[in-house]
Amino acid sequence: MKTYNIAVLAGDGIGPEVMAEALKVLDAVSQKFAFAVKTQSALVGGAAIDAHGEALPAATLELCKQSDAILFGSVGGPKWTSLPPAQQPERASLLPLRKTFDLFCNLRPGKIYPAFADLSPIHPRTSSLGMDILCVRELTGGIYFGEKGRTDTAAFDTQTYSVAEIERIARVAFEAAGKRSNKVTSIDKANVLATSVLWREVVSRIAKDYPAVALDHMYIDNAAMQLIRSPQQFDVLLCDNLFGDILSDELAAIAGSLGLLPSASLNGSNFGLYEPAGGSAPDIAGQGIANPVAQILSAALLLRFSCGEEAAARAIETAVEQSLEQGIVTRDINPAAGYNTRDIGDAIVRFI
Amino acid sequence: MKTYNIAVLAGDGIGPEVMAEALKVLDAVSQKFAFAVKTQSALVGGAAIDAHGEALPAATLELCKQSDAILFGSVGGPKWTSLPPAQQPERASLLPLRKTFDLFCNLRPGKIYPAFADLSPIHPRTSSLGMDILCVRELTGGIYFGEKGRTDTAAFDTQTYSVAEIERIARVAFEAAGKRSNKVTSIDKANVLATSVLWREVVSRIAKDYPAVALDHMYIDNAAMQLIRSPQQFDVLLCDNLFGDILSDELAAIAGSLGLLPSASLNGSNFGLYEPAGGSAPDIAGQGIANPVAQILSAALLLRFSCGEEAAARAIETAVEQSLEQGIVTRDINPAAGYNTRDIGDAIVRFI
Numbered sequence: 170m171k172t173y174n175i176a177v178l179a180g181d182g183i184g185p186e187v188m189a190e191a192l193k194v195l196d197a198v199s200q201k202f203a204f205a206v207k208t209q210s211a212l213v214g215g216a217a218i219d220a221h222g223e224a225l226p227a228a229t230l231e232l233c234k235q236s237d238a239i240l241f242g243s244v245g246g247p248k249w250t251s252l253p254p255a256q257q258p259e260r261a262s263l264l265p266l267r268k269t270f271d272l273f274c275n276l277r278p279g280k281i282y283p284a285f286a287d288l289s290p291i292h293p294r295t296s297s298l299g300m301d302i303l304c305v306r307e308l309t310g311g312i313y314f315g316e317k318g319r320t321d322t323a324a325f326d327t328q329t330y331s332v333a334e335i336e337r338i339a340r341v342a343f344e345a346a347g348k349r350s351n352k353v354t355s356i357d358k359a360n361v362l363a364t365s366v367l368w369r370e371v372v373s374r375i376a377k378d379y380p381a382v383a384l385d386h387m388y389i390d391n392a393a394m395q396l397i398r399s400p401q402q403f404d405v406l407l408c409d410n411l412f413g414d415i416l417s418d419e420l421a422a423i424a425g426s427l428g429l430l431p432s433a434s435l436n437g438s439n440f441g442l443y444e445p446a447g448g449s450a451p452d453i454a455g456q457g458i459a460n461p462v463a464q465i466l467s468a469a470l471l472l473r474f475s476c477g478e479e480a481a482a483r484a485i486e487t488a489v490e491q492s493l494e495q496g497i498v499t500r501d502i503n504p505a506a507g508y509n510t511r512d513i514g515d516a517i518v519r520f521i
Numbered sequence: 522m523k524t525y526n527i528a529v530l531a532g533d534g535i536g537p538e539v540m541a542e543a544l545k546v547l548d549a550v551s552q553k554f555a556f557a558v559k560t561q562s563a564l565v566g567g568a569a570i571d572a573h574g575e576a577l578p579a580a581t582l583e584l585c586k587q588s589d590a591i592l593f594g595s596v597g598g599p600k601w602t603s604l605p606p607a608q609q610p611e612r613a614s615l616l617p618l619r620k621t622f623d624l625f626c627n628l629r630p631g632k633i634y635p636a637f638a639d640l641s642p643i644h645p646r647t648s649s650l651g652m653d654i655l656c657v658r659e660l661t662g663g664i665y666f667g668e669k670g671r672t673d674t675a676a677f678d679t680q681t682y683s684v685a686e687i688e689r690i691a692r693v694a695f696e697a698a699g700k701r702s703n704k705v706t707s708i709d710k711a712n713v714l715a716t717s718v719l720w721r722e723v724v725s726r727i728a729k730d731y732p733a734v735a736l737d738h739m740y741i742d743n744a745a746m747q748l749i750r751s752p753q754q755f756d757v758l759l760c761d762n763l764f765g766d767i768l769s770d771e772l773a774a775i776a777g778s779l780g781l782l783p784s785a786s787l788n789g790s791n792f793g794l795y796e797p798a799g800g801s802a803p804d805i806a807g808q809g810i811a812n813p814v815a816q817i818l819s820a821a822l823l824l825r826f827s828c829g830e831e832a833a834a835r836a837i838e839t840a841v842e843q844s845l846e847q848g849i850v851t852r853d854i855n856p857a858a859g860y861n862t863r864d865i866g867d868a869i870v871r872f873i
């Protein structure tokens with residue numbers, strides 16, 4: 170029987186409780202589809218800072234290296250906000266993980282589920298109802314990782330992009346669009362940035378390999394506006410690291426259902442890191458009321474991209490849709506529904 | 522009689538038609554408040570490229586240097602989109618104007634007029650109704666003007682900020698907040714950028730000079746989300762050049778009424794450049810249906826900041842509010858209202 174080794178980094182806040190539901194669901198699909206999932210847990214984020222003085226201890230990194238994929242929860246909380254920004258749990262765990270495993274490609278779907286259109290802060294008159302966007306974000310380059318420094322009187326950051334870095338992320342976007350609605354909107358600031366001029370050139374050249382996919386270029390400021398004015402115009406958004414950070418969060422806000430949105434960070438091999446788009450929600454942690462759907466859908470992405478278990482991934486996604494349709498949702502989705510974290514996991518397991 | 526010399530750069534698209542209304546209104550207030558406005562027009566943007574091969578001809582720049590302020594229309598259109606990004610009308614006129622006159626401070630109000638809340642694509646259940654935000658954007662530093670370059674295989678941009686650059690824009694934000702709701706939210710990405718760490722330090726230090734004003738720091742990705750989720754939480758947004766470019770456009774989209782939003786770009790002396798937040802709208806140019814309100818409100822800001830004619834500025838703003846309240850609006854605001862560009866200018870003149 171095929172066996173997949175998964176590093177489980179539940180993290181802080183609601184991380185552990187929603188992770189428990191994702192593991193329950195992984196267990197259920199593995200039985201149904203006859204493969205084995207071997208999970209091993211390790212500390213990360215604030216919990217790891219408390220125990221070992223660092224957000225990503227060597228033992229945690231070692232476990233990740235020996236695994237086929239990482240299922241990541243969420244990290245951070247008020248306890249650690251007084252740390253210097255660069256040492257905060259989220260940054261100090263995610264950036265080294267991305268760099269170590271060359272996770273250059275971040276995929277974040279943002280869609281408005283018609284049944285839950287009410288969740289979106291966008292008025293339906295914008296026809297946001299049809300919104301179904303995949304944000305493809307470059308994750309290991311740009312201003313995040315360029316040279317930086319400071320003196321007493323000034324500071325600087327450098328954004329660099331190489332042709333090779335742009336090519337590989339562009340290909341991901343075009344491949345993805347080919348399986349969706351055949352449209353890529355590439356985001357840049359080519360009227361100001363040299364890296365954006367190169368970005369635009371390389372993306373345009375790669376587009377020629379995908380004649381069925383339409384390519385548009387859009388300035389980041391205009392994109393931040395258009396996403397709100399008519400989100401249904403987009404299919405795949407192709408972004409550099411910084412612009413993708415901003416637009417994917419704007420997209421999540423527009424979808425209105427942070428608790429439903431998963432993400433995948435990939436490196437072109439089978440390895441990947443999978444995490445919910447939302448945060449550790451310390452205000453509701455430990456109460457058993459957090460929405461586990463984003464974590465469960467992240468596990469589905471893990472099965473799809475790191476294990477090639479497409480049928481099992483689809484089974485989870487279908488089960489999630491069924492439980493949503495039947496109104497089995499936590500209070501962030503419907504305050505009157507009365508279901509808790511565990512009820513959602515149980516229902517999804519039943520539908521599998 | 523006091524006389525103000527205004528350089529009028531109407532530009533392309535709807536620029537000339539909305540500018541005509543702003544000049545009509547300037548004329549009316551100058552009579553009422555007993556000062557003289559001497560306007561001189563010059564070509565800018567696409568029109569200047571067509572006539573002289575450059576978006577900002579020397580004669581135009583010279584006129585600006587001899588004036589007390591610039592009233593700018595809007596530039597660009599489909600005719601010039603095939604030019605290389607760096608030569609496009611908007612960029613090739615605005616960036617040199619900002620740099621030449623050291624216009625380090627961009628002010629962009631974004632508010633939802635309760636009477637026109639329907640214009641906002643944001644659902645009223647987010648209590649966006651109360652939104653009234655002033656975006657204070659640094660305009661002559663950061664990644665826009667840092668060293669940039671490229672080779673065959675890579676490109677780079679540099680973002681630099683000095684303490685002095687951050688101090689002067691921070692003071693503008695705190696002064697403005699003191700006259701509004703006493704709250705500054707400073708935007709950065711201090712968990713990633715060295716310039717943001719410096720930004721946060723300097724802003725925190727300057728805040729001590731304004732004890733009545735509350736200061737919050739927020740990461741740009743979170744801000745892009747929060748602006749949509751609960752825009753009423755913000756008063757003054759303090760942003761660097763790039764983040765301000767993105768958030769001010771997001772803000773305009775949320776307000777939903779691009780045709781109503783003015784902007785001011787200042788340098789700490791009386792000089793300034795004033796322009797509508799919206800673009801040249803080539804699709805409706807020449808039809809006499811464009812909304813002139815943003816251009817008219819830009820003229821009000823000009824009187825306030827460059828001429829010290831506060832009463833005249835207020836008179837324009839009050840007249841605009843009255844005409845809006847009476848439903849005298851172009852079709853972007855209410856398709857059924859049946860008013861044209863000129864009707865709006867005439868009505869505002871009547872209310873003055």
Ligand SMILES: CC(C)[C@H](C(=O)O)[C@@H](O)C(=O)O
Binds near residue numbers: 742
């Ligand atoms: C924690 C932070 C460094 C990170 C980023 O900016 O990439 C986060 O915002 C994200 O998007 O995953």
Ligand SMILES: CC(C)[C@H](C(=O)O)[C@@H](O)C(=O)O
Binds near residue numbers: 361615
């Ligand atoms: C034209 C462009 C360079 C400019 C900017 O990015 O500053 C514009 O988007 C703006 O915001 O005024």
